[in-house]
Every structure is written in C-alpha cells, then in structure tokens.
Amino acid sequence: MDHVRAAPGGRQVLHDVSLALAPGEIVTVVGPNGSGKTTLMRLILGAVAPAGGSLRRKPGLRIGYVPQRLALDAALPMTVARFLSLPRRHCASARAVALAEAGLPADIAARPLQALSGGQLQRVLLARALMSAPDLLILDEPTTGLDQPGAAAFYRRIEALRDARGCAVLMVSHDLHVVMAASDRVICLNGHVCCEGTPETVASAPEYRALFGTGTQGALALYRHEHGHRHDHPHPLPDARDRGAA
Known part of the structure; x- marks a missing residue:
C-alpha cells in the first residue's frame, strides 16, 4: 500500500500509510487503542476500501487470518x-x-x-x-489470555511456520511492550506510521518513547529463544510493486 488513507464511516482513522510485506518476513504492528491497527488489518483483508492512496495485492494472494477471539x-x-x-x-x-x-x-x-x-x-x-496454504498469515493479538510461557511458545510456533512455509506474517499486537524476538520489522502506528525498524530500533525511537515511555519506560519485552537464533533479514520498506505478499 502506498500513502493509503482510510476513513471507515466517514471518520479518518489512517492517513499516509505506506507498507509492503515480503515473503518470509514477520512484521509486528504495535500502537495504542484507536491507532488504526484494526483498520490496517481490515484494509489488507479487503474488508475496508481505502479512501485515498493505492493498495495492491499479489495476484492470487492467499491470506490466512487468526482472529483475536472466537x-x-x-x-x-x-x-x-x-x-x-x-x-x-x-x-x-x-x-x-x-x-x-x-x-x-x-x-x-x-x-x-x-x-x-x-x-x-x-x-x-x-x-x-x-x-x-496462505501466502500471508495475519494474526490479531493471538496470545490474548495466554501466560508468558504460553505466549512465547506460540511466537516460536509462528517463527517455525514462517521458516517451513516461507509465508509472510503480519502480527497486530495490542500489548504495547511485547514483541516477538523473531520480528524482522516492528511498525509503530498512531493514525500513521510513527516509526519502524527492528524491535531494538523501535524501542529506542523517540516517537515510540513519546507514546509508550510511561509505565514501560519505552522498553519492548523481547522474547528470546533458548538457542539465541535470530534471522538477519534486511529491513528497508520497499516499493510494494517490487516485493511479495501484499
């Protein structure tokens, strides 16, 4: 998506949002309540039409969606x-x-x-x-109600699926200070993209600290794997026409 604006019900929720997802990439979106995380997800799923900008999907793109609750x-x-x-x-x-x-x-x-x-x-x-058999797996706060060990195990499962299937993963988190250590990129959303990068980059970004510094001291809790393995993927935001999943 390029410079997308979304105004469901006539109220602007997102503006000037550009995002591309590559095959095999895990992206986690964080943001406060009302920041537009759900609207962003609905845009990608096709449930909401953009009010401006452009949204392109890979032809034949298959999306798997894991809701927050059932x-x-x-x-x-x-x-x-x-x-x-x-x-x-x-x-x-x-x-x-x-x-x-x-x-x-x-x-x-x-x-x-x-x-x-x-x-x-x-x-x-x-x-x-x-x-x-999704090309893109979207998860909306998938660890709601799980304790920390359960959440960590679920995150490791998602990383293993990415490695085995090569699908892109978009994780939307309402837990402001918890991010998968496996994330290749973290996006901080507040009506627009405030900042993005590796979990460590976002944790130290002034924009992130301005939103979430109180209480969490701006720190992201990064789930580390016992074996200490991290995937080293490049983190630029490419043009959606040149990259894979969405």
Whole structure:
C-alpha cells in the first residue's frame, strides 16, 4: 500500500500509510487503542476500501487470518474437525497436517470446541488459517489470555511456520511492550506510521518513547529463544510493486 488513507464511516482513522510485506518476513504492528491497527488489518483483508492512496495485492494472494477471539455458542456444539472444514470440506489427513503445524495432536479433531483451553483454541484458529496454504498469515493479538510461557511458545510456533512455509506474517499486537524476538520489522502506528525498524530500533525511537515511555519506560519485552537464533533479514520498506505478499 502506498500513502493509503482510510476513513471507515466517514471518520479518518489512517492517513499516509505506506507498507509492503515480503515473503518470509514477520512484521509486528504495535500502537495504542484507536491507532488504526484494526483498520490496517481490515484494509489488507479487503474488508475496508481505502479512501485515498493505492493498495495492491499479489495476484492470487492467499491470506490466512487468526482472529483475536472466537465467540462460541454452547447451544451449538461443534467439533474441531467440523470447524476446520468450514467453509470448505477438508480430508482428515489435511486437518491432521494443519493441527500438527499448529502444535496440536490429530486426535483433538474429535473434541468439541467448547471443551478446549484458551491456548488450544488459539492453536485451532491457527490451524484453520493454515488450511488455505496462505501466502500471508495475519494474526490479531493471538496470545490474548495466554501466560508468558504460553505466549512465547506460540511466537516460536509462528517463527517455525514462517521458516517451513516461507509465508509472510503480519502480527497486530495490542500489548504495547511485547514483541516477538523473531520480528524482522516492528511498525509503530498512531493514525500513521510513527516509526519502524527492528524491535531494538523501535524501542529506542523517540516517537515510540513519546507514546509508550510511561509505565514501560519505552522498553519492548523481547522474547528470546533458548538457542539465541535470530534471522538477519534486511529491513528497508520497499516499493510494494517490487516485493511479495501484499
């Protein structure tokens, strides 16, 4: 997207936002409430049309979406297998592969969604997003309700999926001080792109500290992997016409 403006309902939420996502890149978006994170996500998903600027997608782009939460009606029980086959039916082997990639055993497919823990349900949502073999995986605050070890394990799972599939990942975080150590790029959003770069670069940026310095002292909590591995990818913001996913 180039210099995009968004005004859903006639109220300007985003202005002059330029963003390109490359295959295999993990980008995390942080920002305060009302900063336009959800609108940015909806623009990329095609649920909101830009009010200005241009938005281009790779032809045939497949997007997998992991929502923040799933409202479950206890009166309408549904098994994991049935949920994974919506809106299109998938064979048992395809479901098993997606569940394994999300870190779940194949036999969980027979369990009702209502019987799952919060962490299990979040991984089922991830498995469902993987069923479409996405080029771009979008996650909206995927670790809501998880403790720190659970969140760290989920982030490592996302990095492993990126490595295995080569898909781009866009993570939208409402937790202002928690960012995946695996992120190639962090974008600080507040109606526009305030600053961007590596997690360390954004943590020390004056624009970030001006927004979030109080309470967190401007520090990003970076989940480190036991093996200390980090991917060293370049971090420029290229023209969307020359780079991959969106």
